[in-house]
Amino acid sequence: AQSVTxxxxxxxxxxxxxxxxxxxxxxxxxPYLFWYVQYPNQGLQLLxxxxxxxxxxxxxxxxxxEFKKSETSFHLTKPSAHMSDAAEYFCAVSLRSNxxxxxxxxxxxxTVRA
Amino acid sequence: xxxVTQTPSHQVTQMGQEVILxxxxxxxxxxxxxxxxxxxxxxxxxxxxxxxxxxxxxxIFDDQFSVERPDGSNFTLKIRSTKLExxxxxxxxxxxxxGKGYTFGSGTRLTVV
Numbered sequence: 174a175q176s177v178t179x180x181x182x183x184x185x186x187x188x189x190x191x192x193x194x195x196x197x198x199x200x201x202x203x204p205y206l207f208w209y210v211q212y213p214n215q216g217l218q219l220l221x222x223x224x225x226x227x228x229x230x231x232x233x234x235x236x237x238x239e240f241k242k243s244e245t246s247f248h249l250t251k252p253s254a255h256m257s258d259a260a261e262y263f264c265a266v267s268l269r270s271n272x273x274x275x276x277x278x279x280x281x282x283x284t285v286r287a
Numbered sequence: 288x289x290x291v292t293q294t295p296s297h298q299v300t301q302m303g304q305e306v307i308l309x310x311x312x313x314x315x316x317x318x319x320x321x322x323x324x325x326x327x328x329x330x331x332x333x334x335x336x337x338x339x340x341x342x343x344x345x346x347i348f349d350d351q352f353s354v355e356r357p358d359g360s361n362f363t364l365k366i367r368s369t370k371l372e373x374x375x376x377x378x379x380x381x382x383x384x385x386g387k388g389y390t391f392g393s394g395t396r397l398t399v400v
Contacts, residue, residue, distance in 0.1 A: 273318060275320075275389075
């Protein structure tokens with residue numbers, strides 16, 4: 174069975190500062206890894222995903238994440254926060270051996286200070 | 288860009304009533320899923336559907352829940368007798384083989400009163 178842990182339920186950053194959201198997973202097989210963003214009262218939008226190949230993955234809105242197998246981590250970063258980045262962010266993992274059901278972390282709410 | 292469409296966006300129902308949530312997955316996708324998110328909590332897997340049958344379901348997906356692909360385009364989630372604790376945002380998703388193109392709909396907010 175796989176599980177996802179997101180460290181920090183709330184992160185507050187200043188506009189222009191680095192955004193770092195932490196995600197660790199446990200899985201018995203190499204997983205697929207995802208980051209989703211959810212704006213208030215909206216659905217889930219895919220930011221980026223890792224399946225195979227390059228471990229540094231670039232996504233939309235200037236976000237990127239790096240898959241580190243040795244650390245079982247998939248942390249999300251953005252060099253410079255924008256007010257529009259205020260949202261909830263979910264890390265998710267999918268086993269490759271099943272039908273790609275996603276297990277989600279508890280989410281991290283990002284607030285951006287002017 | 289292809290989308291997963293869910294209707295209605297909001298539904299209010301009385302406890303004990305049956306509800307059907309509707310989804311139109313992306314046309315060439317083969318795997319279909321329902322997830323739910325209770326307010327303030329994480330997104331939870333309910334059920335996956337492939338080749339016209341349930342392929343996996345969670346403990347949440349008990350006998351009160353059922354899914355159907357009645358006409359080759361729609362994918363529905365039925366809750367037979369709603370309870371207050373069924374109040375949540377329900378998300379439909381679909382993907383191609385290999386989990387590629389995994390796409391979520393915008394959700395249906397179900398409120399049971």
